[in-house]
Amino acid sequence: RIGFLGSAMQNVIPQLLLQLKDKYPNIKTSLEEVSNNAQINAILKDKLDLGFVRLARVPTGLHLHPVFKDTFSLVLPAEHPILKKGFKSIKQLSAEPFILFSQDYSPLYYDTVMSICEDAGFTPEVSHKSVHAQTIFKLVESNLGVAIIPTSLQHGFQMKVQFIELLKIPQRAILSVVWKEDNRNRALQHCIDLLQQTQLAEKRS
The missing domain is CATH 3.40.190.10 (Periplasmic binding protein-like II)
Incomplete structure (x- = not known):
């Protein structure tokens, strides 16, 4: 169960879904486009497993990890x-x-x-x-x-x-992934691993 902002659909989510389909074909995903705050509330209430947000901080008990930096x-x-x-x-x-x-x-x-x-x-x-x-x-x-x-x-x-x-300005649009730290859903961990592997591959290239 994945929540997202519309901008995440331009690059990060399609790539993640293709990787999941390739490596873990038995994992079923459902997507819901909702605001940052709605995603946080849904994750805290265990209605979403993963969210793609533009936030600088999240409540205690959630983990926030940047996955894409945009101009x-x-x-x-x-x-x-x-x-x-x-x-x-x-x-x-x-x-x-x-x-x-x-x-x-x-x-x-x-x-x-x-x-x-x-x-x-x-x-x-x-x-x-x-x-x-x-x-x-x-x-x-x-x-x-x-x-x-x-x-x-x-x-x-x-x-x-x-x-x-706007290449000359210092500000960047940071897209992050957020999840509940005590969520033991194995499919969630597979998603996180794939996102981190993609980041490492991009840094090396």
Whole structure:
């Protein structure tokens, strides 16, 4: 029983499910897309075994392990003037309304985006919030604002928006896996082992 944020479906979870199917074909998995806090509550109540979250800390009794570090990208309407002028700094967008994932859905993401803007010298005006990337992209496409997202989220959507990867900022979007320390489910341990093996292989390469 695996909980996840939408961004985890772009890379980490599909890879994990394929590895599980290959090495442990008898393990059955069920997925549920829910917010960070909902995953934590479900794990504490033994309704989920594993969660993919963007959190800096978790309650006592849970283990948090980072599995994927992502850059952030700016999302602009396809015909935004800055694309012709040339993008130099996010400060160029200080007067724009911002469209973000809800603070309740992912507090760490929200606070990190705030810090990105504050580092550039402004506090963004947040005009719309959502829990779905597709909704955010649709609002940007409709010229209702700009957005900042984890870069991996841009894949799989066909919309009239442009992405600018923010490589020069120090902030990164950290996706972590969380589980209950006293959970003795053998399938859970297999999942954790596979995730750690994948990380080691990526570091070596």
